[in-house]
Amino acid sequence: MKRNIKSLIGFTMGATDGEIGKVTEFYFDDHTWTIRYLIVETGSWLNHRKVLIATEALVKPDWEHEIFPVNLTKDQIKNSPDIDTEQPVSRQHEIEMYDYYPWRTYWGSNYGIMGLGTSGMMMQVREPLEEAVHNANNKEAKDSSGDPHLRSTHKVKGYAIHATDGEIGDVEDFIIDDSSWKLDFLVVDTGSWFPRKKVLISPSLIEEIDWDSSTVVVSATEDEVKKSPEYNADQDVNEVYKKEIDNYYLGSKL
Numbered sequence: 001m002k003r004n005i006k007s008l009i010g011f012t013m014g015a016t017d018g019e020i021g022k023v024t025e026f027y028f029d030d031h032t033w034t035i036r037y038l039i040v041e042t043g044s045w046l047n048h049r050k051v052l053i054a055t056e057a058l059v060k061p062d063w064e065h066e067i068f069p070v071n072l073t074k075d076q077i078k079n080s081p082d083i084d085t086e087q088p089v090s091r092q093h094e095i096e097m098y099d100y101y102p103w104r105t106y107w108g109s110n111y112g113i114m115g116l117g118t119s120g121m122m123m124q125v126r127e128p129l130e131e132a133v134h135n136a137n138n139k140e141a142k143d144s145s146g147d148p149h150l151r152s153t154h155k156v157k158g159y160a161i162h163a164t165d166g167e168i169g170d171v172e173d174f175i176i177d178d179s180s181w182k183l184d185f186l187v188v189d190t191g192s193w194f195p196r197k198k199v200l201i202s203p204s205l206i207e208e209i210d211w212d213s214s215t216v217v218v219s220a221t222e223d224e225v226k227k228s229p230e231y232n233a234d235q236d237v238n239e240v241y242k243k244e245i246d247n248y249y250l251g252s253k254l
Contacts, residue, residue, distance in 0.1 A: 002184060002237035005153050005174040011061075013040045013053065013068045020077060023068065024050070025154040027089065028183055029106070033203040035181040036106060036150065038068065039085050042077070050085040051077055055181050056103050063178075076101070089150055151211075159214045161188050161201065163222045171216065175200065175237050184242060186216070187231060198231040200245050220249060 005026060013020040021042035028035045038053045057070040081096040083089060091107070098105055159171045173187035185200040201218055208217040218225075228248055235241070 001178050002175050002242070003178050004187065004233065004237075005176060011066045011068050013038070013070060015070060015072050015074045015077060017073050018045075019043065020051075020053075020070070020074065021046075021048075025152055027052075027150055027152055029149045030151055030209065031149045032106075033183040034106075035153075035176060035183065037089075039152075045074070046078055049082070051080060052083050052085060052089065052097060053077075054097070054101070054103050057101070061178070072101070094150075159209075159216050161186070162215055162217045163220050163225055164218075166222050168222055168225045169199075172198065185237070185245070187233075188225075190225070197226075198233070199225055199228050200231050200237070201225075202246065202249070205249060224249070 009023060009025070011023045013023060021040045023038050024041050025039045026035050027037040027039065035055055038055065038058075040051050040053055042049050042051060053070060053072075057072055059069045059071055061068050080100055081093070083093050083097065094105075097103070153174055157171050157173070161168050161171065169188045169190035171186050172189040174183050175185040175187060176183055183203060185202055188199050188201050190197045190199065201220075205218045205220055206216060207219050209215070210217075229241075229244055231237075
């Protein structure tokens with residue numbers, strides 16, 4: 001099923017032995033446009049510390065009661081590496097987490113190749129820790145800005161969207177597939193350009209992202225976006241609707 005990120009903020013995360021806290025944001029990698037982590041603000045039991053939890057730790061979500069159960073104990077989370085979630089998460093930080101938890105890395109030679117884990121969630125084949133450490137020592141992973149492919153949905157909200165011939169609006173939200181955690185669409189608010197219309201833009205249309213200027217450039221014209229199907233937050237984004245969007249932009253290129 002397709003869900004918007006905004007509706008998932010505030011979900012409770014539950015350990016095997018009690019409540020952990022509330023989900024505040026998500027991290028995705030811009031290589032495969034897949035959610036990799038949930039940021040959870042813990043309760044008073046852990047002084048409201050924010051922790052990083054990989055999607056691999058999730059078991060079957062309770063959508064009705066807005067709960068994300070995980071296969072971890074509160075003690076495991078309490079003793080996990082203390083990652084400053086207010087700063088960019090580096091690959092070295094990730095390796096510390098993957099060394100502590102029994103998680104599978106998503107980068108390296110198997111980057112993008114997915115398998116189905118025992119929890120029923122989509123997971124990556126585990127890369128040997130030694131290889132991960134070696135890869136983390138390359139120039140990209142040492143970049144002081146953190147892992148250049150790991151992005152916060154909270155921080156990307158508000159990025160300006162530029163068509164090939166002008167600005168068309170800002171990123172307001174994201175649509176994900178809750179079975180694979182892939183980001184299917186960016187929700188774009190066109191603002192004053194044409195009266196408060198919201199449209200969906202697929203990552204496949206993105207030509208360039210300038211992280212320094214908070215700008216996303218897409219391979220569509222203003223007119224194509226203006227005439228695209230309008231997004232209604234009260235309407236489910238099912239496979240039929242997704243195909244309609246994809247076919248619209250594919251047809252406009254013919």
